[in-house]
Amino acid sequence: MTGDVCLSVEHVWKVFGTRPDKAIDMVGRGATREEVHEATGCTVGVRDVSFDVGRGETFVVMGLSGSGKSTLIRCVSRLNEVTSGRVVLDGQDLTAMSDDQLRQVRRHKMSMVFQHFGLFPHRRVIDNAAYGLEIQGVDKDERYERATRVLEVVGLKGWEQSYPQQLSGGMQQRVGLARALTVDPEILFFDEPFSALDPLIRRDMQDELIRLQETLQRTIVFITHDFAEAIKLGDRIAIMKDGAFDQVGTATELITEPATDYVQEFTKEIPKAKVLTTAAVLKPGQGAPNGRTVRLDDTIEGLLPALLDDDSEIWVEDSDGRTVGVVDRQAVAKALEPDR
Amino acid sequence: MTDVLQPTDVALVKEETRRSRFGWWWLALVAGVILLQFLVTSTAVPPLWDTVISGPIDQFATWARENRQIHPIFTSFFIPFSAAVDWGLTTIESFLKWLPWFVLPLVVFLVIFRTGNWKMATVAALAMVYPGLVGLWDTTMETLSLMAIAVLIALAIGIPLGVLSARRPSVERLIRPVLDAMQTIPAPVYFIPVVLFFGIRRVPATIATVIYSLPPAVRLTTLGIQGVPHQSVEASDMFGSTPRQTLFKVQLPMAMPTIMTGINQTIMMALGIVVLATLLGAGGLGQEVLEALSQRRTGRGLAAGLAIVAVAMVLDRVGRSLAFADRTRPASRRYVITSLLLVAGAIVVGRAMGWATFPEVWEVSVFDPVDTAVRWGRDNLSFITRPVNDFIVAGLLIPVRDFLTLTVAWPVLMLVTGFICWRLKGVGLAIFSVFALLLVGLIGMWALSLETLTQVLAAVVISVAIAIPVGIWAGRNRRVDAVLAPILDALQTIPSFVFIIPVILLFTVGQVPGIIAAVLYAIVPGIRITALGIRQVPEESIEASQTFGATPRQTMFGVRIPLAAPTIIAAVNQVIMMVLAMVIIAGLVGGGALGFETVRAVTRGETGLGFEVGIAIVVMAIILDRLTNAWAVRLQPPTPSH
Ligand SMILES: Nc1ncnc2c1ncn2[C@@H]1O[C@H](COP(=O)(O)OP(=O)(O)OP(=O)(O)O)[C@@H](O)[C@H]1O
Ligand SMILES: [Mg+2]
Numbered sequence: 001m002t003g004d005v006c007l008s009v010e011h012v013w014k015v016f017g018t019r020p021d022k023a024i025d026m027v028g029r030g031a032t033r034e035e036v037h038e039a040t041g042c043t044v045g046v047r048d049v050s051f052d053v054g055r056g057e058t059f060v061v062m063g064l065s066g067s068g069k070s071t072l073i074r075c076v077s078r079l080n081e082v083t084s085g086r087v088v089l090d091g092q093d094l095t096a097m098s099d100d101q102l103r104q105v106r107r108h109k110m111s112m113v114f115q116h117f118g119l120f121p122h123r124r125v126i127d128n129a130a131y132g133l134e135i136q137g138v139d140k141d142e143r144y145e146r147a148t149r150v151l152e153v154v155g156l157k158g159w160e161q162s163y164p165q166q167l168s169g170g171m172q173q174r175v176g177l178a179r180a181l182t183v184d185p186e187i188l189f190f191d192e193p194f195s196a197l198d199p200l201i202r203r204d205m206q207d208e209l210i211r212l213q214e215t216l217q218r219t220i221v222f223i224t225h226d227f228a229e230a231i232k233l234g235d236r237i238a239i240m241k242d243g244a245f246d247q248v249g250t251a252t253e254l255i256t257e258p259a260t261d262y263v264q265e266f267t268k269e270i271p272k273a274k275v276l277t278t279a280a281v282l283k284p285g286q287g288a289p290n291g292r293t294v295r296l297d298d299t300i301e302g303l304l305p306a307l308l309d310d311d312s313e314i315w316v317e318d319s320d321g322r323t324v325g326v327v328d329r330q331a332v333a334k335a336l337e338p339d340r
Numbered sequence: 341m342t343d344v345l346q347p348t349d350v351a352l353v354k355e356e357t358r359r360s361r362f363g364w365w366w367l368a369l370v371a372g373v374i375l376l377q378f379l380v381t382s383t384a385v386p387p388l389w390d391t392v393i394s395g396p397i398d399q400f401a402t403w404a405r406e407n408r409q410i411h412p413i414f415t416s417f418f419i420p421f422s423a424a425v426d427w428g429l430t431t432i433e434s435f436l437k438w439l440p441w442f443v444l445p446l447v448v449f450l451v452i453f454r455t456g457n458w459k460m461a462t463v464a465a466l467a468m469v470y471p472g473l474v475g476l477w478d479t480t481m482e483t484l485s486l487m488a489i490a491v492l493i494a495l496a497i498g499i500p501l502g503v504l505s506a507r508r509p510s511v512e513r514l515i516r517p518v519l520d521a522m523q524t525i526p527a528p529v530y531f532i533p534v535v536l537f538f539g540i541r542r543v544p545a546t547i548a549t550v551i552y553s554l555p556p557a558v559r560l561t562t563l564g565i566q567g568v569p570h571q572s573v574e575a576s577d578m579f580g581s582t583p584r585q586t587l588f589k590v591q592l593p594m595a596m597p598t599i600m601t602g603i604n605q606t607i608m609m610a611l612g613i614v615v616l617a618t619l620l621g622a623g624g625l626g627q628e629v630l631e632a633l634s635q636r637r638t639g640r641g642l643a644a645g646l647a648i649v650a651v652a653m654v655l656d657r658v659g660r661s662l663a664f665a666d667r668t669r670p671a672s673r674r675y676v677i678t679s680l681l682l683v684a685g686a687i688v689v690g691r692a693m694g695w696a697t698f699p700e701v702w703e704v705s706v707f708d709p710v711d712t713a714v715r716w717g718r719d720n721l722s723f724i725t726r727p728v729n730d731f732i733v734a735g736l737l738i739p740v741r742d743f744l745t746l747t748v749a750w751p752v753l754m755l756v757t758g759f760i761c762w763r764l765k766g767v768g769l770a771i772f773s774v775f776a777l778l779l780v781g782l783i784g785m786w787a788l789s790l791e792t793l794t795q796v797l798a799a800v801v802i803s804v805a806i807a808i809p810v811g812i813w814a815g816r817n818r819r820v821d822a823v824l825a826p827i828l829d830a831l832q833t834i835p836s837f838v839f840i841i842p843v844i845l846l847f848t849v850g851q852v853p854g855i856i857a858a859v860l861y862a863i864v865p866g867i868r869i870t871a872l873g874i875r876q877v878p879e880e881s882i883e884a885s886q887t888f889g890a891t892p893r894q895t896m897f898g899v900r901i902p903l904a905a906p907t908i909i910a911a912v913n914q915v916i917m918m919v920l921a922m923v924i925i926a927g928l929v930g931g932g933a934l935g936f937e938t939v940r941a942v943t944r945g946e947t948g949l950g951f952e953v954g955i956a957i958v959v960m961a962i963i964l965d966r967l968t969n970a971w972a973v974r975l976q977p978p979t980p981s982h
Contacts, residue, residue: 079574107580118571122593132579134589183579 006219007053007076007187012085014068014075014243017042020083033242045071047243048085053187058213058220060234062227062266068243069223073191076221077112078102089187107136111180115192117172119164119179126151126160128175132183143182150182151175154208170201174208181212187219195225206232227266231275239263252280256335272336273301278316281331286323293317296324300332307332369759373752380749387784398948401536422543425489429542433485440690441477441697443683445469448654450679452661464657471647476628477697480647483624486542487607487614490549494606498554499599502561503587512562519555524961526921527552527613527836528935531620531942532950545614545622553609560602564595597663604659611655612835615648616925619942625651626837630928638714638845645841649834656833714845721846729852736798737851744790750781757963765970769963776959785956791933792923793960795851799858799919804912807863811870811911812901821871831864836922854926854935862918866911873907874900905975913968920961 015023023042026035033044045068053059063069074080076087078094087094089109094102111132120128126147127134133143151160154174164172173193180188194202206229213220224230230237231251238248239262247259255272258264277297293315294303306314313326409415436444445468452461471480505512530548538544568591576586592599618626625648632641689695718725744753754777762770780789814821839861843853877900885899901908927935934953941950 077578079577103580103582105580106578110578112575112578114571114575116569116571118569118575120572120575120590120594122596131576131589135576135579135581135585179575 004055005052006055006057006090007221008086008088009049009051009076010086010088012046012049012072012075012087013044013083014046014071014080015042015044015083024083044068044243045080046075046082049240049243049245050085051238051245051248053219053221055219056217057235058222058233060222060224060230060237061240062224062230062234062237063240064225067240069225069240070191071243072240073112073189073221073223077106077110077189107132107183109186110189111183111185111187112189112191113173113176113180113193115195117164117176117196119172119175121163121165123163124160125156125162125164125167125175128164129160129178129182131179136183147178147182150178153212154178154181168201169197170205173197173205177209177212181216185218187221190220190222192223192225194229202229209233227270231270239266251275252277256280271301273304274299276300276335278303278327281327281335282316282325283327283331284325293323294327295319300335303327304332365759365763369755372755376751376755377749380751382750387782387786396948397536397951398946401947404536418537422538425493425543425546428489428492429485429546432488433482436481436485437478437697438691440687440695441472442469442695443686443690446686447683448658450682451658454675454679455661455664457661460657460661464654467650468654470650471625474643474647476625476644476647479623479625479628479644480651483611483614483626483648483651486546486617486622486624487549487610490546490553490614491603491607491610493546493550494553494557494610495603497550498557498602498606499561502558502599502602503565503592505558506562506565506591515558519558521958521962522551522555524917524965525958526924526961527616528619528924528927528938528942529954529957530613531617532938532947532954535620535942535950536947541620542622545617545620548617548620549610549613552613553606556602556605556609558602560598560605561595564598564602565591567598568594600659600663604656604663607655607659608652608833611648611652612837615835615837619928619939629837629841633841633844637711639711641841642714642845645838648838652833652835653830718846725846728856729847732798732802732852732855736801737794737855740797741791741794744794745787750786754778761963761967764967764974769966769970773963776963780956780959783952783955785934785952788934788937788953789956789960792935792957795855795858795923795926795933796916796919796960796964799855799862799923800912800916802855803859803862803866803915803919806859807866807911807915808870808908810863811867811908812874812896814867815871815874815904816896824867824871828864828868832868836861836918836925837928839922840926840928851926851932854923857926858919858922861922862915865918866915869911869914870904870908873904873911876907877903906972909968909972909975913965913972916964916968917961920957920964924957 013020013024017023017040019040019042023036023040023044026039027044027047031039036042036044047068049072051059061069061072071080075082076094078087078097082095085095089105092105094105097105120131123131126144129151130143130147133146138146148160151157154177156171156174156178159167159171164175167175173196176193194205197205210233222230222233224233234251236248236250237254239246239254241262247254247263249257252275254263255267255270255275258267277299278294279296281300282296292306292310292312294306294317296316296318303314307327307329311329313328315323316325316327318324409419445465448468449461449465452464471477501511501515505515527548530551531544534544534548534551538547572590572594573586576590581589614622614624615626615629618624618630621627625644628644629641629648632638632644754774757777758770758774761773780786810824814824839857840853843857843860847853847856881899881903882895885895890898923933924935924938927933927937927939934957937949937953938957940946941953
């Protein structure tokens with residue numbers, strides 16, 4: 001992890017049930033979730049998870065249904081109390097805070113966007129968006145002004161006076177997004193925010209989020225069960241299984257060096273040429289450029305035509321224009337090989 | 341697969357053992373019945389505890405009467421409390437009478453018109469004028485103010501209690517059984533303890549109304565708040581709301597439609613008992629009805645009865661227009677301001693011109709001819725009413741009553757009741773019912789209870805014989821339903837007491853009018869719930885049956901009715917509870933048995949007797965209610981258990 005750490009999650013456990021100690025003990029001695037449930041009646045939701053999220057980073061947690069993603073994000077935001085472990089936001093230990101302190105942090109530093117939107121049907125769009133400010137006690141004129149601005153940013157200009165249920169699903173989630181952004185939080189939590197939307201709208205919303213993030217540069221923890229979505233949005237991705245992380249890394253790392261078979265299962269389905277960049281197939285070296293150059297962060301897909309055209313080397317430049325190496329057909333073919 | 345026993349296998353095995361055991365228990369029951377019938381010759385439990393309960397209570401009542409003005413309990417609590425309620429009553433009443441009469445209809449119109457339904461608004465406003473037209477304006481205002489203050493108190497207690505029980509499971513566990521019990525007890529029973537502490541007249545009537553109408557306010561508030569999606573509450577928490585902010589900004593507003601439904605029910609229940617509270621000398625429309633009927637001024641009784649119906653209809657419509665308003669289209673600010681101005685203007689003009697009281701000239705006396713018509717009806721329709729009367733008395737009441745009170749030995753009755761309770765529900769209810777029945781007998785209420793039970797059984801048999809076929813018909817046939825639904829809707833809002841009026845006009849006093857009124861009152865929910873049950877049967881099950889070539893008749897008896905059975909039994913439960921309530925109320929018009937004793941206890945201040953009667957009624961209500969509920973649950977298709 002480079003740079004400034006915003007959120008730090010340290011050895012978080014969450015066990016549902018009345019005998020968490022026994023459950024943790026059993027897991028420590030190698031018992032599976034089912035065995036623990038059988039023996040203690042407890043469900044292990046999150047099993048010893050640790051990670052850091054840098055300021056401005058988008059950290060995606062990906063896993064199948066029941067893997068504990070929601071439980072994790074709810075522990076991090078303290079909608080659930082952790083069974084053990086710590087969650088530190090900006091140097092403050094969230095898990096040790098009193099209700100009052102937590103309330104202050106929630107008012108000013110964090111927001112959440114929910115899978116089923118969690119909008120308030122009795123409030124107009126603008127009052128939904130301004131809810132966080134209202135709770136903080138911001139006066140009416142100011143909160144309407146700020147909410148109006150954010151609604152415009154998320155593309156809801158003109159809908160301020162409608163009620164949420166008069167909007168389509170995609171637009172409702174835009175309201176959810178606006179509501180989260182209006183308080184200008186440092187960190188945003190997304191729990192499968194686009195899962196309830198149909199595929200085209202989901203793609204629109206992903207693009208919208210990428211666009212917003214370019215200007216906002218917020219710290220984001222994003223939950224999804226869709227690997228393609230994870231790759232599209234995440235700076236780093238954690239693959240979660242049975243309450244624990246199997247692997248954490250960039251999309252390229254997950255694809256090129258999957259730590260477990262489970263991780264590889266997901267990467268199989270992914271069109272690698274679209275995800276991997278030149279960096280993944282680079283042979284470091286210096287030489288005389290022959291006029292055929294690509295950038296380090298170009299996708300492999302982008303250089304395929306040139307490679308197929310002509311078998312000679314293609315030189316790779318970094319963002320400052322310095323030559324850092326070459327790519328050739330063999331390297332690309334190896335990277336794209338289906339079963340690695 | 342390992343060869344674990346599947347849940348269905350387990351169920352089959354259990355079924356098997358239950359079957360075989362069932363046979364043995366039946367034999368044991370029959371043997372027990374024969375044995376007891378031979379051993380015990382008495383048909384009533386000896387009233388050994390005749391004064392065990394009534395004695396101390398009567399003493400206390402006497403003491404209370406003598407010390408009402410001096411003892412600190414009264415002077416520091418009951419008297420100030422009564423005074424406050426009385427002050428509220430007087431204030432509201434004089435305010436309503438101070439308002440020019442056309443203001444209320446105007447408000448009714450404006451509130452309903454807000455939803456855009458001008459026809460309904462006009463009809464309701466006219467209904468609000470009606471009591472004035474028949475010279476009952478002031479009486480109606482008395483009833484309305486009694487009701488208003490009772491509803492205000494009920495809501496002031498009920499809504500916070502509902503909120504509390506939604507947030508604290510422990511509170512809910514505590515008050516749920518109390519509310520359950522409160523809803524099974526017939527209204528007049530509430531009068532008995534109230535009289536003991538508050539005496540008679542308007543204040544105790546108010547208190548009884550508050551108690552009776554409290555449950556829906558609590559229940560629906562709890563229900564509404566628990567029904568708010570978890571996510572909305574969490575979203576609110578995530579913005580750093582305090583619990584209070586979440587309650588007022590999210591939970592209460594989102595629960596509002598349900599809470600409004602609760603308020604509507606509270607109002608309707610309050611009206612139902614306020615007209616009965618005439619027993620406590622509370623005045624108002626109920627008293628008007630009773631007096632008119634006892635003086636044989638039938639037309640006037642009918643007029644007052646219709647005034648109750650009109651008020652019920654207006655209140656229901658106003659309540660619904662508030663509860664089911666479309667929230668995405670709130671009343672425009674202009675509409676609200678215009679309405680307020682209109683009302684204010686009406687008040688100013690009305691007061692300035694001295695138009696406060698309903699104009700005398702408008703009081704039409706169309707009801708004198710009604711007297712004649714009813715008298716004619718009573719004399720000339722006897723070819724119908726007489727056989728009906730005779731059939732009910734000679735065909736149902738007398739044989740059943742004689743069988744219960746003259747033939748069966750009392751332990752046999754207890755044994756059989758206990759056995760049924762045990763089979764349907766479990767040992768707990770069986771033990772409760774045996775001891776409760778024993779208590780009823782020991783305090784000397786055995787014969788009266790059996791007489792009331794006889795009336796209840798008769799009315800239930802008739803009601804079920806009408807309600808279930810009609811309900812099935814309505815459930816099958818959209819057109820029948822379309823005709824019936826609005827009628828049933830309207831009937832359901834009418835207070836129980838009103839049902840007695842038309843019956844008594846035709847049958848004079850006695851047991852039969854009470855039974856017929858009970859039938860009329862009870863078939864409404866009976867039909868509705870049955871129709872609902874039939875309609876709820878999944879279309880797939882019907883189609884599955886049809887693809888096997890089942891005739892409509894086979895589909896009906898093989899699929900529809902069995903699948904609807906739990907709901908139909910729920911309808912029977914409702915019928916029984918309403919019949920019981922009505923049979924007690926019929927005590928007012930010569931229904932006899934426990935109902936009559938209740939009336940006597942309340943009006944003559946025989947509090948000890950009142951408590952004994954109350955115990956008997958409550959025991960009967962609880963046993964009948966729990967039994968039919970257990971039966972309905974039993975008919976439910978088994979759900980897989982974890
Ligand atoms: N409040 C709770 N009490 C008991 N068990 C719970 C609770 N919440 C979650 N669980 C259990 O924890 C496990 C993880 O659930 P979680 O909701 O975190 O999964 P998820 O990865 O978010 O799945 P999904 O994609 O379906 O949302 C599940 O087995 C679930 O049954
Ligand atoms: Mg989830």
